[in-house]
Amino acid sequence: MNDLLQWTNNNLALLISALNALFISALFVHFYFRAGSLLFLRDKLWHYLGGKESFYIAEFEKMRKDARELEHFRFEFNVPAHTIKDAKLFERWVSERKIPLSSIKKAREYIDWNDFSNLGTKRINYQLRTRLILAWAISLYTAFAILVALILSPYLFLHFNEPKSSDTFFMSTKEARFGYFVGSPTLNRENCTDNELKEKIEKTYNITANQIETICLAFTNENDQKHLHNEITKQRIAMSIFSALLLYFFFAAIKRSAKLSAAKKIHEELHSSS
Numbered sequence: 001m002n003d004l005l006q007w008t009n010n011n012l013a014l015l016i017s018a019l020n021a022l023f024i025s026a027l028f029v030h031f032y033f034r035a036g037s038l039l040f041l042r043d044k045l046w047h048y049l050g051g052k053e054s055f056y057i058a059e060f061e062k063m064r065k066d067a068r069e070l071e072h073f074r075f076e077f078n079v080p081a082h083t084i085k086d087a088k089l090f091e092r093w094v095s096e097r098k099i100p101l102s103s104i105k106k107a108r109e110y111i112d113w114n115d116f117s118n119l120g121t122k123r124i125n126y127q128l129r130t131r132l133i134l135a136w137a138i139s140l141y142t143a144f145a146i147l148v149a150l151i152l153s154p155y156l157f158l159h160f161n162e163p164k165s166s167d168t169f170f171m172s173t174k175e176a177r178f179g180y181f182v183g184s185p186t187l188n189r190e191n192c193t194d195n196e197l198k199e200k201i202e203k204t205y206n207i208t209a210n211q212i213e214t215i216c217l218a219f220t221n222e223n224d225q226k227h228l229h230n231e232i233t234k235q236r237i238a239m240s241i242f243s244a245l246l247l248y249f250f251f252a253a254i255k256r257s258a259k260l261s262a263a264k265k266i267h268e269e270l271h272s273s274s
Contacts, residue, residue: 035075039068078105080113089116097270103262110263126264130257137253144246151239156232160214166207169215173228176215178205192216 032038047053055061066084073087074080081087093116094101104111112122155170155177170177175188178201185201192198198212218224 031075034078035071036080037067037071039071043068077101078108081116086116090119093119099266099269103266106259106261107263107266108259110259111266120270121263121267126260126267130260130264133253133257133260137250137257140246140250140253144243144250147239147243147246151236151243154232156228156235160207160211166211167205169205169207171215171218171228172232173225174219178207187212187215189216189219192219 028038028041031041043053055064070081070084070087077090079087079090081090093099094104107121110122110124110126112120153170154172154174156172157168158171159168160166167178175186178185178187185197185204187197187201192215198209201207201212202209218228
C-alpha cells in the first residue's frame with residue numbers, strides 16, 4: 001500500500017494529464033455522436049489558421065449556414081435529422097401534437113425516425129416491456145439488498161475439498177456456523193471441547209471429525225486468524241464491487257422503465273388523436 005501511495009505521489013501530474021485527456025476525448029466523442037458532426041470545432045481551427053469565415057457566393061453561404069444550423073439542432077434536441085427539411089417537419093409534428101420535448105428526449109430510441117413526414121412510435125408491446133423491466137429492477141434490488149447484508153456479515157463462506165468434500169459453512173475469526181438461520185449449530189473457542197456437539201455436527205452435516213478439529217484449531221492459531229481476516233476482507237471487496245454493479249444495472253433498469261413509460265404515453269396520445 002505504501003508503494004502504491006508513493007508511486008501515485010510521484011506520478012500525480014502524469015495521472016492528472018491522462019485523466020484530462022480522457023475527459024476531453026470522451027467529451028468530443030459525446031458531441032460527435034449527439035450532433036453527428038464537429039463542424040463547430042473545425043470552424044474554430046479554420047478561423048484560427050487564417051481561413052475566411054464565410055463564402056462570397058450566397059448559395060454556398062446558405063449551405064454552410066444550414067449545415068451549422070442542422071448540427072446545432074441535432075445537438076440541442078438530440079433528434080437525428082438529416083436535413084433542414086427534416087428538422088422543420090419535426091418542429092411541426094411537435095407543435096401539432098403538443099408533445100413535450102422532455103418526453104421526446106426520454107422516448108427518443110422508441111420513436112421511428114425513418115420518415116420525418118410521418119413520425120410515430122415503434123410498434124412494440126410497451127406494457128409488456130415495462131412490466132419485464134420493472135420485474136428485472138426488483139430482482140436486481142433484491143439481490144443488492146441480500147449482498148449488502150452479506151457484506152456486513154463477519155463470516156467467510158468456506159468448505160473443505162480434501163480429503164472429503166464438505167458442506168459449506170460460515171466462519172469468522174470467532175466462530176463457525178453450520179446453517180443459515182438463528183439457532184444453527186455453532187462452534188467457537190469455548191465449545192470446541194464439547195464432544196457431543198461435534199458429533200452432532202458430524203452426523204448432521206457432510207463434514208468429518210478431522211475437518212471439525214481443523215476448524216477448532218483455527219480459533220487459537222495466530223496465522224489462521226490472520227488468514228481468515230484477510231480472506232474476509234477480500235470477500236467483502238469482491239461483494240462490494242458486485243453490489244456496485246447490481247446498483248448500476250438497477251438504476252439503468254429504472255431509467256429504461258422511464259423511457260418506456262414516456263414512449264407509451266406518446267404512443268397512446270398519437271393513436272387517440274388519429
